[in-house]
Every structure is written in C-alpha cells, then in structure tokens.
Amino acid sequence: MIVKTNTIPPLFLQQLESLSHRLPPHHEKYGEVIRKYRMHAAGYAGEKSLLYPFRYINSPHAIFFDLRLRDSIQHYFQMDALLLTPTCCIIFEVKNISGTIYFDPHFQQLIRKDTNQETSLPDPLSQVKRQKQHLSHWFISNHFYHIPIETVVVVTNQSSVIQAPSTHNDAYNQVVRVENLLGKIEGILGRHQEKKLSNKQLTNIKKSLLDQHTDYCPTIMKMFHLKEDDLCKGIACPQCHHKSMYRKNGKWNCIKCDTTSKTAHVAGIKDYALLIGHSATNAALRDFLKIESRHLMLRILHGLHLPQTGAQKNRMYSLAPFLSRNHEFPRTIRDS
Ligand SMILES: [Zn+2]
Numbered sequence: 001m002i003v004k005t006n007t008i009p010p011l012f013l014q015q016l017e018s019l020s021h022r023l024p025p026h027h028e029k030y031g032e033v034i035r036k037y038r039m040h041a042a043g044y045a046g047e048k049s050l051l052y053p054f055r056y057i058n059s060p061h062a063i064f065f066d067l068r069l070r071d072s073i074q075h076y077f078q079m080d081a082l083l084l085t086p087t088c089c090i091i092f093e094v095k096n097i098s099g100t101i102y103f104d105p106h107f108q109q110l111i112r113k114d115t116n117q118e119t120s121l122p123d124p125l126s127q128v129k130r131q132k133q134h135l136s137h138w139f140i141s142n143h144f145y146h147i148p149i150e151t152v153v154v155v156t157n158q159s160s161v162i163q164a165p166s167t168h169n170d171a172y173n174q175v176v177r178v179e180n181l182l183g184k185i186e187g188i189l190g191r192h193q194e195k196k197l198s199n200k201q202l203t204n205i206k207k208s209l210l211d212q213h214t215d216y217c218p219t220i221m222k223m224f225h226l227k228e229d230d231l232c233k234g235i236a237c238p239q240c241h242h243k244s245m246y247r248k249n250g251k252w253n254c255i256k257c258d259t260t261s262k263t264a265h266v267a268g269i270k271d272y273a274l275l276i277g278h279s280a281t282n283a284a285l286r287d288f289l290k291i292e293s294r295h296l297m298l299r300i301l302h303g304l305h306l307p308q309t310g311a312q313k314n315r316m317y318s319l320a321p322f323l324s325r326n327h328e329f330p331r332t333i334r335d336s
Pocket of ligand 1: 237238239240241242254255256257258259
C-alpha cells in the first residue's frame with residue numbers, strides 16, 4: 001500500500017521547472033538552471049518507475065516516496081523511497097543515469113562514462129549507508145526500537161551499463177536494476193521472517209513518518225543568485241508559454257497564439273509562491289503577473305479563498321495552499 005505517493009513532483013523540482021520557464025534563455029544562469037532541472041526531472045522519472053514492481057509485493061507493507069525527515073542531531077535526511085513491513089524496512093536510493101556507471105569502492109564515487117567524457121558523482125552506496133544511520137537515529141529518537149534496516153540502490157535507466165570490481169560486495173549485494181527489483185525485495189523479506197512490529201506500532205510509525213515529513217523548498221532565487229527582475233513577468237499562456245495574457249470577456253487571452261484560459265492566473269500565482277515568497281500583497285502579485293487593475297487582482301485573490309492577515313494595502317495573502325499537495329483551487333473568477 002502506498003502511503004505517501006509520488007504522483008505530484010517534489011516541490012524543488014516544481015521550483016526548478018517554474019524557474020526554467022520564467023528565466024529568459026539568454027540569462028547567464030539559464031544553462032545551470034536547465035541542467036539542474038533535467039537532473040532532478042530524470043531522478044523523479046526514475047522514482048516513478050518503482051511504482052510497477054512495488055505493485056506486486058505480496059506481504060503487508062507501507063510505501064513512502066520522497067520522505068524528508070529531521071534526525072536526532074537536527075539535520076534533514078531524504079530517502080527516495082522507504083518500504084516498511086512488520087519484519088523490517090528497506091531504503092531505496094534511485095539512480096536514473098545513462099551510460100556506463102562504475103561503482104568505485106576505493107574513492108567511494110560513482111564514475112559515469114559517456115561517449116566522450118567521464119564524470120564523478122556521489123556514491124549511492126555511501127548515500128544509502130548514511131540514510132540508514134539517520135533513519136536508525138530517527139527510529140530511536142521516536143521510541144521505535146529493533147527495526148532492521150536494509151538498503152537498496154535501484155538503477156532505473158534501462159540503457160545504463162553497471163560495472164563494479166568483483167571484490168565490491170556492497171555493490172553486488174545492494175545494487176539492482178529496476179526490472180529485478182521485485183525479486184530483490186522478496187529475497188530481503190524472505191531473510192526477515194521474525195515479526196518486529198505490531199499493527200499498532202506500524203500505524204504509529206506511519207503516522208510519525210507522515211507528520212514529520214518536510215518538503216524541501218529552498219529560497220531558489222538566492223540559491224542561483226537571482227533577483228525578481230531577472231524573471232519574465234506576466235501570466236503565461238498554457239499553450240505557447242508566452243507571458244503576456246490579457247483579460248477580455250472573462251478569460252485570459254494570449255497575445256501571441258490566441259489561446260484562451262479561465263485559469264491561467266493560478267499557475268502564475270503558483271510561480272510566485274515557488275520562486276518569490278510564500279505570502280504576498282495585492283501590489284506584489286500585480287507587479288509579478290503584470291495585472292494593472294487592483295480590483296481585478298482583488299477579485300482573483302478573493303476567488304481563491306486564501307488565508308490573509310493585515311488590512312487595506314498591507315493585507316498579506318498566504319500562498320501556502322499553492323505549495324500543498326492536496327489543495328484544489330476554485331477554477332474561475334467573477335469578472336463583475
Ligand atoms: Zn499562447
């Protein structure tokens with residue numbers, strides 16, 4: 001059973017996607033943003049490919065995708081996927097990397113060889129080892145004891161060639177292609193037959209994991225040393241992405257391709273929430289979305305039923321609902 005799904009991309013990937021649409025292609029940081037976006041998008045695609053083998057696990061279990069927890073020493077750690085069963089749990093680190101990947105145990109690095117270049121990447125085996133230590137601390141500090149933790153590195157790119165020296169036992173024991181993942185999981189569960197957790201304890205752990213999860217949502221503009229004026233402002237056309245939609249007859253109209261939309265403002269405000277801030281005034285949003293009319297902006301904001309503080313021109317609207325996984329917005333604005 002999937003307790004925490006991966007149907008919606010992680011917030012950091014959403015931030016990178018939004019930034020890649022808002023930053024002009026001639027900007028000096030554009031290449032860096034696109035590279036990072038593609039890397040995280042590939043990672044997310046890799047994580048999604050775990051859904052299929054997970055569907056066929058026979059034993060009782062709970063699956064959490066993209067969990068980010070604070071361990072006992074006040075640091076965050078993140079796991080691509082976690083499988084929890086009454087007998088043990090398994091941490092999965094997912095790698096969606098093309099080319100030949102070589103697990104180098106001596107320098108603890110992953111060497112990626114492509115047609116004409118070699119790149120050194122962080123060693124996934126060291127990464128899962130650290131995650132296991134963090135999760136073990138987390139279990140103890142939350143008063144869950146004696147839960148065996150196993151680790152698996154899943155290679156999801158079907159074209160990648162996996163290599164490791166024959167003496168590298170960790171690579172041979174823990175690295176698996178996604179096609180063979182189900183067999184690997186069954187093998188691990190077969191080795192852990194003794195029940196360590198009651199149903200009540202399992203329910204408590206599930207609740208604690210969900211309660212203590214925090215999405216990674218950094219101040220992305222600061223991360224790339226960008227200013228708000230570096231971005232293309234305006235409401236983006238859902239068809240051609242041009243950012244100059246104007247309001248006419250109760251709809252947003254694209255100046256470039258004539259596409260109309262009733263909801264294009266929602267994506268625009270979400271971009272603001274992802275890139276600029278988690279709350280905003282009417283004036284700040286008008287500047288970002290290039291909406292001249294204060295009253296139109298007011299109608300949009302009222303229509304979205306956002307939590308608000310302050311009064312008059314200092315009124316701040318919370319944009320937190322735009323960052324929430326389950327929030328559904330009203331789709332239309334009353335124009336009169
Ligand atoms: Zn358009």
